[in-house]
Amino acid sequence: MPTNTFAPSPLFSSFEHRRVLKKGDHAIVVGAGAFGGWTALYLLRSEIKVTLIDAWGSGNSRSSSGDETRVIRSTYGANEFYFDLNVRALQLWKEHEKLWNRQVFFNTGVLWLCHHEKCSIVDESIPFSKKHKMEYEYVSRADLAKRYDVVNSNDLHHGYFDPYGGYLKARESTQLVQETFVKEGGTYVNAMVSPADKLSADTIIYACGSWLGKMFPAEIGERITCSKQEVYYFGVPADHAKKFDSFPVWVDADDKDHYYGIPGNAWRGFKVGVDRRGKVFDPTNGERILEPEVLAHARGFLAHRFPGLKDAPLVESRVCPYENSPDGNFIFEQSKSDRRVWFLGGGSGHGFKHGPALGELIAKTLVQ
């Protein structure tokens, strides 16, 4: 979940209204991850006939959306577009929880651990948090030590607590979106699509995550690259389980590694991720085996920041692909060679939370 800040990009001009679809038209969405699944659902709700296709199923283990949990937070530095998109996403996640009668959003709050007096990713979002009446709470170093005694705060300057964020159940909600899509009248097909396939529809949206660059080398190519990212689930000590499990989602805003974690993590262990880009990865054939030096580095960090977890055993782990765009912004653009075709991707390690708001925005953009 990248915690770097990035400037708005030409992505935003893609959301100028391009009413290419009218009610009753047929759209195909290839890829049933967070981006494709929600887009298919919102197109369907805009009275478009939609076929959703995925090679291995929504939230499958190769996909970026297939991990257990994902962080949801509005904080994006000075980037108001993503702040606003997340505010809308939060509303939609809550609405869908009611529809599904299932908890997928865990409102633990997000604790930002700031190393210096200035912490641009948080500081620059404060005006937006005030605008939305979603203000953060400043936590001095002394209060950090008092309130969160599992954290070593000696090298921190202060913290900020965002009470509105937390985490989402990722794989489960991705599958719920696909089930809802079918329940509401969409057609789901389990198949591998090749760009050479002659798909017949008024609009075709390729939302193929990490695969997109290789599938469309001329139009996307290196603009979406895939890197190997590791997440670790550590077992907390039995006598302190409650203390660790109830800790908020946290981000170590050190401007370097950007470790972050989801302590509750749907009871699968204290989750730790590192936002540094890993090795280039093949999302189809790459083996999901951890890099010993990346794990060793994470253990070193954990022992320092959460001393009580110094000897915590690794109880589960995952290798997930990041689908990186050059600047971290999402990509949504029309093909130059076939105007029926659109490319959607570049979630760049932070896209999951936005799924419902992005799907809604794309449907509003495309449907008359």
Ligand SMILES: Cc1cc2nc3c(=O)[nH]c(=O)nc-3n(C[C@H](O)[C@H](O)[C@H](O)COP(=O)(O)OP(=O)(O)OC[C@H]3O[C@@H](n4cnc5c(N)ncnc54)[C@H](O)[C@@H]3O)c2cc1C
């Ligand atoms: C380690 C890690 C941590 C992250 N942390 C966060 C976080 O905390 N918060 C957050 O919001 N986001 C986070 N993200 C990012 C987020 O998970 C992704 O941006 C998001 O899931 C991308 O969804 P997607 O639909 O674009 O891709 P995917 O979920 O990968 O879906 C693409 C789908 O396309 C299918 N497909 C591919 N090629 C074909 C084909 N030829 N034919 C048919 N189907 C095909 C695949 O099977 C797959 O299901 C993280 C990502 C990783 C890897």
